Amino acid sequence: MKTKVGRSRRTVSLHELKLLRSYFDITDDVKIDEATGHPAFDSIDELAKGLAGRIKKSLGMPDGEE
Numbered sequence: 001m002k003t004k005v006g007r008s009r010r011t012v013s014l015h016e017l018k019l020l021r022s023y024f025d026i027t028d029d030v031k032i033d034e035a036t037g038h039p040a041f042d043s044i045d046e047l048a049k050g051l052a053g054r055i056k057k058s059l060g061m062p063d064g065e066e
Contacts, residue, residue: 003058
C-alpha cells in the first residue's frame with residue numbers, strides 16, 4: 001500500500017504487520033533533557049503519537065486517541 005505523510009511518500013507492506021516500522025529523522029524536533037544530554041522520552045513519545053496519527057489519517061484509519 002502506498003501513502004503520503006506530509007512531504008514523504010511511504011510504501012507500507014501489509015504482509016507481516018509485526019515487522020512494520022518506519023524511520024524518521026527527528027533530531028531537530030526532539031527536546032533534549034538538560035540533565036542527561038539524551039532525548040527526553042516525553043518529547044519522543046509526543047512526536048511518535050503525532051506521526052502515528054498522521055499515518056493513520058493518510059491510510060483512512062480512525063485515530064482512536066479519544
